[in-house]
Amino acid sequence: MLFRSSRLVLALCAVLANHAYAADQFSVRPQQLQNLGITLSTLSPSSSSSLSVSYPAKVILMPDQEQVVSSALNALVTQVMVQDGMAVKAGQPLLRLQSPELSSLQLNLAQAASQSRLAQAAWAREQELFTTGITPQRRLLEAESARQQADAALTQSRVALQLAGMTSAAIQRLEKGGKPESDLLIVAPTAGVINAMSIHPGQRVQPTDALLHLIRPTPAWVEIQLPIATANRYRPGITLQVGDPAINAKLVSLSPVAGGTQTVSARAQLLSKPSQPWLPGTVLSAKLPVIGGAWLLPQAAITRQGAQAYIFVRSKEGFDARPVTVSATSGQLVRVEGPLKAGEQVAVSNIIALKGIWLGESGMEEE
Template sequence: MLYRFSRLALGRLAVFVFPCLIAAPLAAFAADEFSVSAAQMQSLGVQVQRLEKSDDSSGQTYSARVVLAPGQEQVVSAPLAGVIDQLLVAENDAVKAGQPLMRLISPELGELQLKLMEVDSSSRLSQKALQRERQLFSEGIIPERRVQEAEAAAAQDAARKRQAEVALRLAGLDSARIRSLTNGSNVESTVTVRAKAAGMVAELSVKPGQRVQQADMLLRIYNPGKLGLDIQIPSARTVQISGSKGAPIVVLGRSGVLGEALSMSPSVSDNQILTLKAAITKGAEQLRPGEIVQVQVPFAGASEGWSVPLQSVVRQGDKAYVFVRTDKGFVATPVAVLASAGQTMRVTGGLQAGQEIATASVIALKAAWQGKGGSN
């Protein structure tokens, strides 16, 4: 009975002694340095990675909506009340500045033209009356008051004429057509609506035969060459990204599409989201307003520190460490984590280019480090 117990006791003892025999050579040379032979590295499956200094600007990946850049959209409204006579463009058509978009039949246009012709005639008469009064005054026939009254009447008629011309210009008539009216040209009832700037027709809101009121929206035109991004970022992650103006933004899955950060929204939405606004600086022709894309926002401090695999960083209390290869084994080197995204961390600390850090079986190295006088 005693013999059987001794064998059982010896078996249990071997379970605890065997790992200690394996770890016996892992003797600490300093508080955070411990020995690991090449054979032990192979047995434990320890792998290392060489530190390379780079300007890597990789960071967090977020969803973003493609939007129009500020000031790159024009809404074309009805200049007068009337009926749509003819559409000259369709949605998604590219248009040039001044290009005709549609024709509108409006009775109000005839009234505006008639008013211009009336005030033009009145202005001509008041100018002739002013010349006559000035002549009579110079001959001493009439008092100066008569000249002043004629000047006031001529000025009023001239102002009414300018007002009538502005009204016709806002209605869509060009300067040549307005001048022709003052020379006795026929009155027209059709307004040609033209594009104020080049772009692409985004939305056509009317159809032929439809009646519209003044200022009703007819269509929208946007500039496809200048787009922006509204990047949705959880408020808890903003400390890990670089949201400063000018930070580079990469649109994933679209070769050569780049942007730069403009500003971060000052308030958080109900679902705890902040909006980082960015402008597309290259490759805007590959995007369309309204679509959802994935973008990469750089880490805060992306130009400093080291990009290391997530599994290479271990925690001990409130501190982070990486294991740096030495001639004798490894040394636990404290680092500060700047940011993390996916399977990558960006850290800073007492690291140098060319050093090798452990990237696999790091937990086994941590156990050896703690068991041999490392940090508690």
């Protein structure tokens, strides 16, 4: 009894399978095909360079491309000489600050420079006296120690002013007895582009405050968000296009999938400079080549029943409605994947008429 039931179940499954397959096949006579004006196209594998797909991208910076400019002193901003997006050269003035602490640091430097000169003179005198045998070596060693301590104090005072933002030229003038500076001029430590500047004249700043960010926008980098299903087709080293007008870039890395997201972050480096610097955060479009075995068809060849895409493949009796996956679109072309073979013929015009015949024979309702 159990054996007979099993055979019955298998037979029923076969009937259902044949019915499902038959439902996707429908007859179209040659004369009817001509009357409907159906055009056929022969399938050929698509090349990876013939179709591209666009993904959102954003300009980013590498850690070594950004430098924060700040003050080591509590100060008042008296003048701002630059603005966001401005290109500056190394040593170019950026800001002018006033700080009571600056006077104290300059006084320390002046005193340290004076002590260093006195210690140097005392050491030279003791060395001469020791050479002639007038003083013992102990006096010379004491003078040498005093000279080294004075030099160390002078170096410390120089570094304090350098950290505060004073230029080397201003420090040298002060060491030689020059007039103390009444304010502090902050200059660009390197060439770059001003970015993320939020200060204004009259604002008080602290040592922990970032006055502005100085970035080096070249080489430019972009971060591209790729769907997980698509990302595994790409490998570092492929060439893509970014922006409009398009600039070639090289895919450098693919990050692991972040928890809770359905995308993978890909990073690419531009192979040439854009006409204007791209600032971080700028949103662009990146076009990646379609990679993998697939088929190129006109959009007119695709029909949908519910959420499923189909194409009509020519058969001996008429057509097969084949389910396919549309993985990319470019202009009037689509890239499809599915149970297809090279050399098969696909209907590419008047698809609505074929869909009506198909649904009429299968008993399905059009969606």
